[in-house]
Amino acid sequence: MLVIDRIAKRFANGYEALSQVSLSLRAGEILAVVGASGCGKSTLLRLVAGLETPSAGVILLDGERLSGPSPRIGVVFQEPRLMPWLKLVSNVAFGLPRRLPKAERMRLARAALARVGLARFEDALPKTLSGGMAQRAAIARALVTRPPVLLLDEPFSALDALTRQALQEELLRLWAEDRPTMVLVTHDLDEALYLADRVVVLGGHPGRVRLELEVSLPRPRPRDGTALAALRERLFAELPHGPVELAA
Numbered sequence: 144m145l146v147i148d149r150i151a152k153r154f155a156n157g158y159e160a161l162s163q164v165s166l167s168l169r170a171g172e173i174l175a176v177v178g179a180s181g182c183g184k185s186t187l188l189r190l191v192a193g194l195e196t197p198s199a200g201v202i203l204l205d206g207e208r209l210s211g212p213s214p215r216i217g218v219v220f221q222e223p224r225l226m227p228w229l230k231l232v233s234n235v236a237f238g239l240p241r242r243l244p245k246a247e248r249m250r251l252a253r254a255a256l257a258r259v260g261l262a263r264f265e266d267a268l269p270k271t272l273s274g275g276m277a278q279r280a281a282i283a284r285a286l287v288t289r290p291p292v293l294l295l296d297e298p299f300s301a302l303d304a305l306t307r308q309a310l311q312e313e314l315l316r317l318w319a320e321d322r323p324t325m326v327l328v329t330h331d332l333d334e335a336l337y338l339a340d341r342v343v344v345l346g347g348h349p350g351r352v353r354l355e356l357e358v359s360l361p362r363p364r365p366r367d368g369t370a371l372a373a374l375r376e377r378l379f380a381e382l383p384h385g386p387v388e389l390a391a
């Protein structure tokens with residue numbers, strides 16, 4: 144459904160962030176991308192989002208070459224990126240095409256807020272929300288067009304542990320409704336294994352795919368189960384993890 148075919152990315156300054164990255168996603172699959180800092184995870188996601196152009200290779204969505212942002216692809220970043228002067232409902236409506244009548248945009252935005260449990264906060268300004276609520280609103284904005292693809296770049300890493308777990312559950316609940324194909328970049332191996340059908344480890348300079356690990360476990364998955372622990376060991380072994388240098 145989503146095909147990333149021999150993608151490379153060299154930035155204007157000559158730095159090669161990715162080389163020969165190929166991945167194929169099934170419709171409805173949840174793919175997690177992990178890897179050391181700087182290995183090109185965000186760059187890969189930005190390429191799929193159409194926010195960067197590849198130096199080589201192609202990205203296909205249902206057989207069609209992607210060139211630039213698409214209404215069929217929703218994106219959630221680490222920070223909610225809400226516009227502080229707009230009410231929540233207007234922030235979410237921002238994700239909708241301007242050609243729709245305003246009343247219809249507002250109706251769809253309210254429905255999206257209800258989907259993430261924020262129906263009561265549609266007239267709230269972003270500054271009045273907790274971090275978790277703001278990130279829920281960002282998810283609503285990404286899902287308001289009901290896109291078949293949802294990209295998430297470390298969406299929960301700025302949240303406390305309890306809120307992060309709650310939002311992981313929320314994400315799975317939303318995914319179960321329309322089953323979008325999802326690509327999730329995360330630093331958290333447990334999050335990757337809890338959510339994903341497959342985990343890809345990126346590594347090296349330039350970044351390449353070092354390992355693809357299927358997570359063929361039914362949901363809901365026990366967070367502390369032995370099956371996940373064994374997969375975690377395999378992922379951990381693939382990541383650079385030298386001795387931690389303690390500050391003097």
Ligand SMILES: Nc1ncnc2c1ncn2[C@@H]1O[C@H](COP(=O)(O)OP(=O)(O)OP(=O)(O)O)[C@@H](O)[C@H]1O
Pocket residue numbers: 154155156158160178179180181182183184185186187
């Ligand atoms: N616009 C740019 N111009 C030049 N180099 C860039 C640009 N954007 C990113 N890079 C470099 O490309 C490499 C990959 O960056 P990227 O943000 O994709 O890594 P990452 O794996 O997501 O890192 P992290 O886990 O720390 O977020 C880094 O070395 C970064 O400095």
